[in-house]
Amino acid sequence: MNVGEVAALAGVTVRTLHHYDRIGLLSPSGRTAAGYRRYSAADLDRLHQVLLYRELGFPLEEVATLLDDPSADPAEHLRRQHRLLRDRLERTQAMVAAVEKEMEARQMGISLTPQERFEVFGEHDPEQYEAEVQERWGDTDAYRESSRRSAAYTKEDWVRIKAEGEDLMERMAAALRAGVAPDSAQAMDLAEEHRQQITGNFYDCPPEMHAALGRMYVEDERFTATYENVAPGLAQWVSTAVQANAARQG
Amino acid sequence: MNVGEVAALAGVTVRTLHHYDRIGLLSPSGRTAAGYRRYSAADLDRLHQVLLYRELGFPLEEVATLLDDPSADPAEHLRRQHRLLRDRLERTQAMVAAVEKEMEARQMGISLTPQERFEVFGEHDPEQYEAEVQERWGDTDAYRESSRRSAAYTKEDWVRIKAEGEDLMERMAAALRAGVAPDSAQAMDLAEEHRQQITGNFYDCPPEMHAALGRMYVEDERFTATYENVAPGLAQWVSTAVQANAARQG
DNA sequence: GCACAGCCTGACGTCGCGTCAGGGTCAAGC
DNA sequence: GCTTGACCCTGACGCGACGTCAGGCTGTGC
Known part of the structure; x- marks a missing residue:
């Protein structure tokens, strides 16, 4: 094959x-005699490795x-590539x-700390800058509160979305207080409504993703706090309902 | 915060x-008065967006x-980032x-076409090189079908397919050790089962293609090694059986 | 008051190509 | 047999996103 053909096949440029x-x-x-590059099947093989x-x-x-x-050997490359891809x-x-x-x-009106946001980049020691940040940005709650206000009152859409969220949360709290079991159909319906709200307002949130989110409600103290603030036991209740709903759908 | 601190926090260099x-x-x-850069919380926020x-x-x-x-607004960035990350x-x-x-x-002794391998890179026009592929690598439909079916396979499918393949190979080896002639009806039946396995799991493999495949088992050392590893003489035995079976069907 | 870590601004180097420029090659069609 | 147009060649310069000194100022702890 000539360069142009190989380039088109592999999705790279001739250059x-x-x-x-x-x-x-x-x-x-x-x-060729004229100096044209000619690529063999083995060359394509190597190109494939190179591109990977x-x-x-x-x-x-x-x-x-x-x-x-x-x-x-080739198998070792495959293993390495597989490992790196999985990483x-x-x-x-x-x-x-x-x-x-x-x-x-955002929907819940709480704001994450810079540390949390940068966590996903580079593997630095999370403890390292914690104290310092606390000192610089002051009491984290106050900082969050200020962010919350600015985030909440800038856009009208935002207000509506938040209202919807709060309405749903209130109805969930009411169900909890009324003694509705978190794995009952009624609870699952509320959970499903929650999922629909996310899907409608933010991103497509399939049941499994929703289940992962539900786990976060009890694992992350700030989310837990937000729910517990509305009604004691609500975080766990919502988490269970969400996961039951996901299981029902799956 | 000073540059160095921000850099460490965000996992980038000062430069x-x-x-x-x-x-x-x-x-x-x-x-600062001395010209030192001072980053605010809002700056960190923006940096986070930049890095994403x-x-x-x-x-x-x-x-x-x-x-x-x-x-x-921020929510739009989040939605876009979410979409791109999911892509x-x-x-x-x-x-x-x-x-x-x-x-x-590799383990099953089947080698993929360059087209299949490059498929995952860049979205080039699949029609574009179809003719050429046809000419160089044989029947396009068969290969496309192979890709289509393989794409849908889960890990369990692969395990099952591999197990089926190994089971058949074991029975072929047993037949060889029992002295069954490679051009006997029994051997041809095993060969036919092999062909059906390919057709069922990968691509439609008519007898002639199967015969060509059979020839490869003795011509290509990689395939030969795989079979010889199971039982000495098996590559030749399978090759003969496959071709006898093809002749019987044709 | 001094050592030493940390900050500053040029300025040049590097990697992985993109993008001309100037010129040869090849298959098709007239 | 000649042209046309797509394709190929080798320089050579450009560029994005920094890395890496060099030379000098700043800020803090002992």
Whole structure:
């Protein structure tokens, strides 16, 4: 195959292939009399490896040493790629969860600390800056309160959404006080309404995602506090209802 | 907060913050008398947004226009980030699946086409090279079908498929050890079962294609090794049986 | 008052290509 | 046999997003 064909097949530019040739990362196994690059099936194979490692963030020089390592058979590359991809999957999931948490926090009128927000980036020691931040941003509650107000009163939409959320939470609290079991149909309906509210106002939230969110309500003290503030035991009640609803749907 | 502290908190270098200041992407809201950069909570907020969009592959200039767009409220950024992250999640999952597919294929002695391997990269026009693929790699429909079916496979499917394959191989080895002739009806039945297995699990494999596959078992050392590992002489035995079966059917 | 960590502003280097410029090649059609 | 247009070649410069000094000012603890 010629460069153009390979480029189109692999989804890269011709210039990229030229570059890889120049730096010795991927030199086509043949040339025509006129000097045209000719790529063999083995070359395509190598290109595939190159692109995978590149996608995983390796600098090209490192990719070359990896692929030229004679002690590494293809299966080893597959295993490594698999491991790295799964790492990445985990990280992306963590980031998705972080964004969802932030959305949820906004809806509930609480604001996360900078530490929480940056948690998903780089693996620094979470303890390290905690004291300092406390000192600088003052009492975290006050800081949150100020953020809450500014966030709550800027947009009208926001007010409506928040009102809907509070209305639902009130009805959930009422159900709890009335002794409705969290795994009853009525509780699950309320949970489903909660899911619909998220889906309608924020992002598509399938049942499993909702279940994960529900777990957060009891695991994260700030969410717990918000619910407990409305009615004691509500966090656990909602969490159970949400998960029961997810199980019902799944 | 000073640059160094912000840098440590956010997991970036001081130089990066200098850079963001220089290009006007993130200028700290204050400076000390000595010219030290001082970052406020709002600056951290913006930095967080910047890092998220950067992670998602946006060039910095575009990040600036996104964040400076007065018509986009925070919730809109969250929704966009959420959408993009979920896209990325899907893509990564597809890549993981592709690597797993390659691993399983290797173990089963089936090798994938370059097209299948590159599928996960860039969204090139699938029609574009169809003719060429047809010419070079054989029947397109068969390969497309293979991709289609494989795409839907879960991990359990793979386990099952692999187990079926191993079971059949074991019975073939037993037949070989029992002295069953490779061109006997019994051997041909086993070969036919092999063909059905491919057709059921991967792609429609008519007898002629199966015969070609059979030839590969002795011609390609990778396939040969897989079979010979189970029982000496098995590669040749299977190859003969497969071709006898194809002749019987044709 | 001094050591030493931390901050500043240039300014040049690097990586992974993008993007011309200037020129040869190849298959098709007239 | 000649043109046309798509494709290929090799420089060579440009660019984005920083890394990495260099040379000098600042702020804090002993």
